[in-house]
Amino acid sequence: xxxxxxxxxxxxxxxxxxxxxxxxxxxxxxxxxxxxxxxxxxxxxxxxxxxxxxxxxxxxxxxxxxxxxxxxxxxxxxxxxxxxxxxxxxxxxxxxxxxxxxxxxxxxxxxxxxxxxxxxxxxxxxxxxxxxxxxxxxxxxxxxxxxxxxxxxxxxxxxxxxxxxxxxxxxxxxxxxxxxxxxxxxxxxxxxxxxxxxxxxxxxxxxxxxxxxxxxxxxxxxxxxxxxxxxxxxxxxxxxxxxxxxxxxxxxxxxxxxxxxxxxxxxxxxxxxxxxxxxxxxxxxxxxxxx
Amino acid sequence: xxxxxxxxxxxxxxxxxxxxxxxxxxxxxxxxxxxxxxxxxxxxxxxxxxxxxxxxxxxxxxxxxxxxxxxxxxxxxxxxxxxxxxxxxxxxxxxxxxxxxxxxxxxxxxxxxxxxxxxxxxxxxxxxxxxxxxxxxxxxxxxxxxxxxxxxxxxxxxxxxxxxxxxxxxxxxxxxxxxxxxxxxxxxxxxxxxxxxxxxxxxxxxxxxxxxxxxxxxxxxxxxxxxxxxxxxxxxxxxxxxxxxxxxxxxxxxxxxxxxxxxxxxxxxxxxxxxxxxxxxxxxxxxxxxxxxxxxxxxxxxxxxxxxxxxxxxxxxxxxxxxxxxxxxxxxxxxxxxxx
Numbered sequence: 001x002x003x004x005x006x007x008x009x010x011x012x013x014x015x016x017x018x019x020x021x022x023x024x025x026x027x028x029x030x031x032x033x034x035x036x037x038x039x040x041x042x043x044x045x046x047x048x049x050x051x052x053x054x055x056x057x058x059x060x061x062x063x064x065x066x067x068x069x070x071x072x073x074x075x076x077x078x079x080x081x082x083x084x085x086x087x088x089x090x091x092x093x094x095x096x097x098x099x100x101x102x103x104x105x106x107x108x109x110x111x112x113x114x115x116x117x118x119x120x121x122x123x124x125x126x127x128x129x130x131x132x133x134x135x136x137x138x139x140x141x142x143x144x145x146x147x148x149x150x151x152x153x154x155x156x157x158x159x160x161x162x163x164x165x166x167x168x169x170x171x172x173x174x175x176x177x178x179x180x181x182x183x184x185x186x187x188x189x190x191x192x193x194x195x196x197x198x199x200x201x202x203x204x205x206x207x208x209x210x211x212x213x214x215x216x217x218x219x220x221x222x223x224x225x226x227x228x229x230x231x232x233x234x235x236x237x238x239x240x241x242x243x244x245x246x247x248x249x250x251x252x253x254x255x256x257x258x259x260x261x262x263x264x265x266x267x268x269x270x271x272x273x274x275x276x277x278x279x280x281x282x283x284x285x286x287x288x289x290x291x
Numbered sequence: 292x293x294x295x296x297x298x299x300x301x302x303x304x305x306x307x308x309x310x311x312x313x314x315x316x317x318x319x320x321x322x323x324x325x326x327x328x329x330x331x332x333x334x335x336x337x338x339x340x341x342x343x344x345x346x347x348x349x350x351x352x353x354x355x356x357x358x359x360x361x362x363x364x365x366x367x368x369x370x371x372x373x374x375x376x377x378x379x380x381x382x383x384x385x386x387x388x389x390x391x392x393x394x395x396x397x398x399x400x401x402x403x404x405x406x407x408x409x410x411x412x413x414x415x416x417x418x419x420x421x422x423x424x425x426x427x428x429x430x431x432x433x434x435x436x437x438x439x440x441x442x443x444x445x446x447x448x449x450x451x452x453x454x455x456x457x458x459x460x461x462x463x464x465x466x467x468x469x470x471x472x473x474x475x476x477x478x479x480x481x482x483x484x485x486x487x488x489x490x491x492x493x494x495x496x497x498x499x500x501x502x503x504x505x506x507x508x509x510x511x512x513x514x515x516x517x518x519x520x521x522x523x524x525x526x527x528x529x530x531x532x533x534x535x536x537x538x539x540x541x542x543x544x545x546x547x548x549x550x551x552x553x554x555x556x557x558x559x560x561x562x563x564x565x566x567x568x569x570x571x572x573x574x575x576x577x578x579x580x581x582x583x584x585x586x587x588x589x590x591x592x593x594x595x596x597x598x599x600x601x602x603x604x605x606x607x608x609x610x611x612x613x614x615x616x617x618x619x620x621x622x623x624x625x626x627x628x629x630x631x
Contacts, residue, residue, distance in 0.1 A: 033410075039410045039413065039414070041349075041413070041414070041417060086595065090594070090595040091594075094598075096598060098345060098347075098409055098410075099341065099345050099347055099553070100549070100594040100598055102347045102410070102413055103347065103545055103546075103549055103590060103594050104591055104594050104595065106347075106349060106541075106542065106545060106590075107542070107546075107587050107588075107590040107591035107594070108591065110538060110542045110583070110586075110587040110590075111584065111587040111588060111591065113538070114580060114583050114584045114587060115584065117580055118580050118581070118584065222538075225421065225538070226421060228414075228417050228418065228421070229414075229417070229418035229421050229422070232414045232417075232418070233418075236411070265429075267425065267428055267429055267436075268425060268429060270421050270422065270424075270425045271421075271422045271425040271426070273418065274415075274418040274419070274421060274422040275422075277414070277415060277418055278403055278404075278415065281403060281404055281407060281411055281415065282403050285407050285411075
């Protein structure tokens, strides 16, 4: 068999592009799990919710999915802040987050998925956008715009998030809340309020990630489950709470998955993220850029 | 109450239930009863790790499916591909094999992830279902994504209809699971588990071998789930990856102990009987998707409002102290491994 370099390079490039999208999917988890220590396993369900929001608006008004998702950001923020409030009063306040908190998020994941199935059915949904069809040919590369656009916007999103976290007062407070809540309280900042804001932001990213997802591939309610392994693998590999680490880990995962599906078949791709997660946990639990 | 007496009482109850079901003379009773018994086993097994040690396992479906697919593999091996016949190994053997496979996988998973924070174990179990499903989908020998047929024998010696036999076996496994759970609860092992649940760091500092105990719990819990899955292909007749790895097993086996109450063996039993029967009724009268929605909402509602489940509610209602209710009086007298 002749080894095809064309295939290899195309696989690597599309892996990097998909990795950019994975970074957008995972950055919410990086904030909630990595920084706030809230094991939000329902995050992929909120991403699917974002996909359906983009789908409804796109199907009825023909609005661009990414534009829709930016308009929807405040709604997702409020949703996230509300969920954190419930989580705080029911679990975190009583140190019950390990068992019951996890069960709570699992219940949310399940309720969201079943509700979507009941309302929309299990048909695959997709959106129309000006960039969903054409692609860009460059030498032997073949880059479809429907992957390139989400990748670029998601890198922009992460850059904005990183600026918020490092340059603004609230962002610095969010980083501080993961280190020492007591010290934050001594500075007259309410840790619960900061955590509520941070969790709201993490869910708000799901709105954008959902729109990217439905641009890249058709979506049905249970697609989110495949992303659970991916987002946590990326978050752990990226060093728990580091946005640059998240981008690097996501691109690494994207490339390995893309190579696997090119050379072994797409049906093996879901196993890659789990292998990633297990190897990271066994070899280097602190991740690539771990503190 | 000593364990043999406890076991005898439950065997008597099981015999009574079986007699009553036979008296009904309606096969649907056995089909519905099988599912409820299966959920008693699954939720009790989940509770051994989740309730006693405080480690959440989202991979019930994975362990269950491991048991089911080891049965399919053995069925294919013993009957041959061309002429599927009804005769394979007896079901108790298949259960032992399925239990062993799931136990080993549980041990391996636990060894890799349990040394770290609890959340990692939970996430890894969640991903385990996805990966095992990928493996099964790509493994043509057990049917791949198309699924596998298993021909259920019509009758069996002494009992008659095969579904009655399956029901009886699952009920015996449920009795065994409850007995094991109760045995653990009142032994040195159970007290060790409870220290992990309450404060792992303090337990470790006091010399409790936490990793070893957690691995024991994961192995027992996984093995019981695998045993529950082994007869499933014979029950369903057509095994398909999508449904076998479905989230409903995971959500049910978490919801049942949490709704019943997690710290005692009674909790999962109450939860499984209640929620299992409710679902059987709801599936027939409303629809199966709605009944899953009900389970999800009940789970979220109970963890927020009644953190100790129905058993906890009953306890506060009776205003009794937990020690009296659980019956830990024998701790200081003749329990073999009482914690000082």
